[in-house]
Amino acid sequence: MKKKKIPTLPDDLVTKILLLLPVKSLLRSKSVCKSWRSLISNPHFAKSHFDLAATEPTHRVLLCTKINSHSAIESLDLDAPLTDNSSVARLNLKVPNFYSFDTLGSCRGFILLADLENHVFIVWNPSTGVRVKIPLSVAFLYDPHSPTVTRNLISASFTTLIGKGIGYDESRDDYLIVLMGLDKYSCLRIEAFSLKMNASYCICGIGVGYDKLGRDDYNYSFGLFFNQSLHWLVMSKARQVPVVLAFNLIDRRLSEILLPAESLALSPQFLNIMGGWLSLCFEGYDETKIWVMKEYNVHSSWTLYYHLALENTRYESCAPIWFTKGVNVLGSARGGLIKFNVEGELIERRACRACDLKLMHYDIYRESLLSLPSYFAKDEEEAPTDEKSKQETVREPGRRSKKKISCHRRWTIEN
Structure with a gap:
């Protein structure tokens, strides 16, 4: 009597399914079988996954x-x-x-x-x-x-x-x-x-x-x-x-x-990418403003996207670092991370074990x-999958080739 063969999915379908998984799940999936480990470890798969996940x-x-x-x-x-x-x-x-x-x-x-x-x-x-x-x-x-x-x-x-x-x-x-x-x-x-x-x-x-x-x-x-x-x-x-x-x-x-x-009266603090746009955070005495460039390198597309009056909060300063998927803003402040809405109302906070931003x-x-x-x-060395020993082994590359590639040239500034 012949044993029934366990049905399997076609390789191309398996690849399409795995490409839809988040990174954390893919790293765990490498332990399922040798073929999955080989596929997920393939640089071409990694690039395809990176490009496919670009939307979210x-x-x-x-x-x-x-x-x-x-x-x-x-x-x-x-x-x-x-x-x-x-x-x-x-x-x-x-x-x-x-x-x-x-x-x-x-x-x-x-x-x-x-x-x-x-x-x-x-x-x-x-x-x-x-x-x-x-x-x-x-x-x-x-x-x-x-x-x-x-x-x-x-x-x-x-x-x-x-x-x-x-x-x-x-x-x-x-x-x-x-x-x-x-x-x-x-x-x-x-x-x-x-x-x-x-x-x-x-x-x-x-x-x-x-x-x-x-x-x-x-x-x-x-x-x-x-x-x-x-x-x-x-x-x-x-x-x-x-x-x-x-x-x-x-x-x-x-x-x-x-x-x-309009922003030059305030002090620019740092650049960031927020909402998929190039953004600038400005801080005044009692306010924080975020300007975003909605069309890259088009000056007229600068838009005042967010204005936080710090006098309405109990924080002396706040550095916005991310727009969440909703309309809330995640920022760093003395004592940890905070999330607040467009009115400056605190939604939640997470204490950081370092009490000073410095x-x-x-x-x-x-x-x-x-x-x-x-x-x-x-x-490169891949770290072991268990958290206890993760990221402990690293080899350093050898000395650079004696043939040093140098490109000395002049150029002009584009405005």
Whole structure:
């Protein structure tokens, strides 16, 4: 008597079904069978899943807080209730020294971290646990013993560091770590490290005057990747007003985005992506305003989207970081995260274990299964699936090739 064969679904149908699952479910599904593990681990599947989920992606906020003598890292689902502990994931990335550790930006599910105590960049996918360490001396002109190298000045090429961040060049399938600053001649200089080529690029020769914005430049130097470009808030010496400087990673060109004229009376705090738009948060003495650019790089499309009168709240300051799926706003304030409506009424809050915003780093990232391309792909290690041992094993890449790729050229500013 023949045994009945267990019916199975066609492979292409299985693929279509799996592509509809969120990242967390896919990571669990890798344990079902070898074929599923192989499929979900395939870079082409990861890219297809990333592209398909673009309409309704899952975003999380990464919080790194200082608690007494140690640091803790956790992430929260931005659209989940703040009181929902099931949406919180505690991550086991070790932070040896909070004050020498910084988040420098995020891109396509990867977060760029700088650990100046151990002199490395860390490119990390919190969703999968995959990460690589890149020695700062490999990526840039970095001398840990130089008195000019500080938390805010990673490369010895700069006298002033204006911007830093990570972005993706889809035309070359390459991730770039980018630094922008002034050299000893006060000329704007851009240095980029290619993760695909394991080589540095130097683009310099701008005679147009820019400078960092404000004394505390953490919010301003943070590079926001959006629409194929990294964006920074800077001071235009020629205009004597703040502007957004955008560096396109595909054509390697700079352009200026002027701020709305009505906003110049307030102090711009930081750039963000809210509601799928480039947004700017402004703070006055007792108010916070959010302007959004509804059509990218079209000045007339700047729209005052949100106005919060802080006198109606019990918070001295609030930094909006996200629009939830409804009409509510999620923001960071002294003591943790808060969610409030358009009238400024508090809906819910989540206490943070760090009581001071100065003792908290945060970044927003999108969940993804993506891995790093080419050179660093062979150096990635997938973390074990159990939370206790997750994210503990990492191999560092070898030294950069002696053949250094440099691109020295001049360009013009696009208005």
